[in-house]
Amino acid sequence: DQQVKQNSPSLSVQEGRISILNCDYTNSMFDYFLWYKKYPAEGPTFLISISSIKDKNEDGRFTVFLNKSAKHLSLHIVPSQPGDSAVYFCAASAGANSKLTFGKGITLSVRP
Amino acid sequence: DSGVTQTPKHLITATGQRVTLRCSPRSGDLSVYWYQQSLDQGLQFLIQYYNGEERAKGNILERFSAQQFPDLHSELNLSSLELGDSALYFCASSVVDGPYGYTFGSGTRLTVV
Numbered sequence: 001d002q003q004v005k006q007n008s009p010s011l012s013v014q015e016g017r018i019s020i021l022n023c024d025y026t027n028s029m030f031d032y033f034l035w036y037k038k039y040p041a042e043g044p045t046f047l048i049s050i051s052s053i054k055d056k057n058e059d060g061r062f063t064v065f066l067n068k069s070a071k072h073l074s075l076h077i078v079p080s081q082p083g084d085s086a087v088y089f090c091a092a093s094a095g096a097n098s099k100l101t102f103g104k105g106i107t108l109s110v111r112p
Numbered sequence: 113d114s115g116v117t118q119t120p121k122h123l124i125t126a127t128g129q130r131v132t133l134r135c136s137p138r139s140g141d142l143s144v145y146w147y148q149q150s151l152d153q154g155l156q157f158l159i160q161y162y163n164g165e166e167r168a169k170g171n172i173l174e175r176f177s178a179q180q181f182p183d184l185h186s187e188l189n190l191s192s193l194e195l196g197d198s199a200l201y202f203c204a205s206s207v208v209d210g211p212y213g214y215t216f217g218s219g220t221r222l223t224v225v
């Protein structure tokens with residue numbers, strides 16, 4: 001039962017353009033959402049998060065949007081840079097529970 | 113360097129064997145989490161310890177066990193290994209007992225042959 005879904009396994013964008021990474025969830029108890037970035041041979045690195053009381057959170061080039069009614073969130077990267085090429089994981093948690101439920105990840109390739 | 117140290121980085125062992133994976137959290141972090149990433153899968157939560165006590169348990173097999181020691185390092189013990197246990201095992205740590213962006217180590221790649 002995949003409660004966090006990243007349906008597209010990969011995405012390729014041109015440097016300088018916008019990257020939009022999508023994530024859907026099924027568990028209505030999820031109230032905190034995170035994005036992690038992972039380079040090969042490294043562990044995931046926390047990127048940005050959003051609480052369910054907000055619908056947008058921005059940090060530099062990274063913005064996460066949350067649509068609770070659609071149980072959908074997205075990560076926007078503007079402008080995309082070659083160094084952004086990595087696997088991006090969407091994750092969610094419910095209440096004070098420390099456990100994170102991760103999606104399978106999406107591989108982003110930014111072409112120079 | 114994230115500050116979370118996992119050893120060994122790679123491990124190859126035979127079916128039926130037992131291995132121990134070690135994790136040293138970032139200085140000051142009290143929570144340690146273990147995750148498993150199998151091929152083409154997201155990270156699956158295994159278990160969490162907070163200041164030496166088990167705090168939460170996920171889909172951890174009975175053949176697997178973990179503990180957190182007084183110096184806060186943690187060990188994940190995997191026994192009676194099967195081919196399907198081959199995976200990346202990540203440890204993460206955080207200061208608080210909460211889901212707020214914990215820091216991951218670089219993982220231990222376990223290959224069972």
